[in-house]
Amino acid sequence: MAQDYSRLVIVRWTAGLLAILSLLLWLNHAALSAMQMPAPLPVHTVLETVTIVIFTSVFIVCWNAFGGSRKKSSVILAVAFLCTAILGFMHAISFQGMPGFPDAEDMHKSLLFWLLSRSFIATTLLGLAMAPQDSEVSPLQAYFVLTAGLLATAGWMVMVFMFPHLLPLTYIEGEGQTSFKMACELGLIAINLFTAYRFNKQGAASSPTNELGGRLQIERAPLFLAAILLAISEVYFAIYVNGNDVFVAVGHVFQLLAAIAIYRGMVAVNIHTPYATLAETSQNLARSAEELSIERERLSRMIDTAIDGIITIDETQSIILVNPAAAAMFGHDVQYLMGASLNTVLPERHRQVHGRHVKEFGETGATRRKMGSNFEDFYVTGVKANGEEFPIEASISSQIENGRRFYTVIFRDITERKVAKEKMALYHDELTQLSATLQSIREEERKHIARELHDDLGQLLAALRMDLSLLQRDSILTGKTQQTINSMDQLLLTSITTLRRIATDLRPRALDEGGLYFALQTLQKDFSIRHGIACDLEANEEQLALDDARSTAIFRIVQESLTNVVRHAAATEVQIVFERNATMLSFSIADNGKGIEAEEMRKSRSFGLVGMRERVKAMHGEFLVDSQPGEGTRLKINLPLRYVNN
CATH class of the missing domain: 1.10.287 (Helix Hairpins)
Structure with a gap:
């Protein structure tokens, strides 16, 4: 961290010295502007070509550094630098005239290509400085962005070459650069200075070296210097008068230095980072191998000392791992079971079924399942060496290693x-x-x-x-x-x-003489008269045509329910409803009383509810209590007719 901050301080001093040098050159503008380059075209071509090569290197690294897995930022950077290199090349070949084109038009075209390439590089660095949110992109999306960038660049080239008169003038023969060109240069200077400010602020707040989008390594300090150098170069490109002016060469030198700084901040870091981290990676691998060995030893001890049986089998049902507890349950030695078929510990009548179930379990894609949790699940049965069978409760899990599926069963003897x-x-x-x-x-x-x-x-x-x-x-x-x-x-x-x-x-004599329906009618009327509680009975004689034992049990359930209403409910209304279909006799007793607390229903001395529940159970029925404090109580009884009429 301290070393990175020192590098940022050095870069700041370097940028300051270059700015002072540029200021001295600007102060001698009058003397230097009279100087003419003896061979401007070769000098311009060489400097521009080196810059184009550097930007092409940046494209190669951003595009290919991660194979088929790319981030949105790396794709945008790659396409932006490729388009910049192409436009820079077009600027270089059209500078000071091209065969077959008038010289005046060629200078205008060259400067248009120049502004386009500088705009690409300035906005790209600004995007880096803003550090936007990143995301993964598919290969199809990456190639779509690349194709779109190349098509856009080709469109600009066609526009500049074929229709230059439709674009604002950048150069007038004998007068030099236009106000439009100067305004564009001032805009690029402002963008580059703001970019430098952002890089400087980020470098001071954190480590100057970080990852873009979690993948592309960048150094903030060289990019800060590159933004400063680009801003200085734009100043020189804004003040020259003609193509032979020495300020053109000075501007190209600063531009080349900016390209080198970009190369250092992006390309060089990504080339050297793998080698710089190779030793650390080797140490991590060695440490991981040691930790893995310790984990395996710990796991082996846990398996050996577990009181539950543990067996691992492969796809052929062969045992590849067995712990001592499992071997002891089956009455075998661990060495005897290793490599043996799982059928060795399964009863013969269950082997085929068990093998099919395990195979189906693996094909479902599930990773674990409980098996043999019910005592009626007799297919999970083990057999000891002496032929004795015993029940097993087990859980099975599956995993795939190197394309092969393995099954691990953890079980216990539940005899x-x-x-x-x-x-x-x-x-x-x-x-x-x-x-x-x-x-x-x-x-x-x-x-x-x-x-x-x-x-x-x-x-x-x-x-x-x-x-x-x-x-x-x-x-x-x-x-x-x-x-x-x-x-x-x-x-x-x-x-x-x-x-x-x-x-x-x-x-009640009515139960013996008239049946359940008349007995319940008598009970209802007597209850209402004796306790002053409205009681409604919804039933008919055909519904309640039952044998004596069931009639008596149902009468006692209703009688006990009404007794509970009087004792505990403080109700004013009670409703008794009977329903019957081809398979079920159902009836309910509901009141509008104060309800029953859950704790009250669980009390061991709630003999009334216990007695009713036992009567219903004797008839193979279902007894339900629905009660909420302040909302009354409802008893629901369902009796299957096949038992009621027996």
Whole structure:
């Protein structure tokens, strides 16, 4: 960084000295303008030719330095310098006359080519100084820009050669350069000075050497000097009177120095940069190789110490890597499995299917997939050396190296987990059966108690009331005795009503005598009367023509739901809706209450919801709860008919 800044300081001093030298020459303008070059054409041609060669070199580097991969900036620079070289060549061959053309017209044409070439180089350097955003371009786009630049240059050449009178005059024989030519020179001076300012500012703010668009290496300091030299050369080209004037040669010298600075700032840097970084690249490669070796050793240790099995196979299903954990699971040695077929560790009945699945996995282009995550996925099964099979949970990944596809499987033995899950499933089935049995026993006991209460105790109370009615008719009873008997009659009536309500809660007679539909109608009316909550039932008798067990379960679900509404919901409306089609019986119980919090539904003591869920599960149905705080609760039950009617 310090070295680059020192180079910029040296370039600034050089530019300053050249400016002072130019100032001294301008102060002696009168004496120098009288000097004439003895051979102006050869001097002009040599200096211009060297400049053209340098600009052509810049084009070659910008165009070919990166092969087929180019940036927008490198393409624009290449085309701009090529067009500049072509226009400079046209200026050189038309200077001071060409065979077959009048001399006066030739000087005008030469200066037109001159202004065009200087404008190209000035605007190109200005574009570099502005450091625009860059992007990748395709080969087709690059050649399109090149073709467009060459066509535009050819168009200017045709215009200058064939129709020079349509363009503003740049030179008048005997009078010299026109005001148009002078104005163009002043504009180029201003552009070059602004470009020099930009390069100087960028060089002072950061490293003078950087990459253009992340590819083309440039040095700001030489380009800053080139812009200054071009501005000085434009001054000399603006003040000369005729082609023999010594200021023409001085201007060309400054122009040549500017071309050399551009070459140094762009071409030389890109030629020498690869060699300058070769040693660093070699060191980086050596360091990368060492780091790669360390990474491989670390990875090898991780694979060897992993408790999960790891196997890598190639496209032929041959094992090319196996860790000790995998070998131990299959009961083999690592050396035995290396190079063996994957079929060695697969049951014979699964080998063909497994091979096809692996091949299809590789053809899909996927890089990884989980396999054998379900215990029912029996194709992921391993076989030990003694022939014993065991379940595997595994994940498979694929990668392509040197055109060959490899598959890596990481797996574990889930025998214990499978046994534990099977035991849990068995326990769960047993608990479900126990729950269903208890529900059935409880329902039978309720039915028995309800019948005993209704048939025995109910009849006794009814008979007692009848006897009491006969006693009330006795005329010999006193008023006080009559009052006592009336009180007893009222108590008997209340007892009978209570007994009937208890018996109905235990087992509604409508469920046995009229079926589920009439039992639900009775429940709906009694609920509305007893609790003052509007309850609407949407169903018909045909929908609810079910067997006794299912009818009882559905009645108990609706009954428990209404009980929960009274206890917890604080609702004013309840709607019960039944729907039935060819395959499904569905019903819902919805209220407009305060809803249920998620934490409340997860409580272990929410026996009402648990009981309803168990009843639905026993009928192979689906139980859903939709509740939002403040928006009520909706229970949705779906029962498949193939189980409902069994």
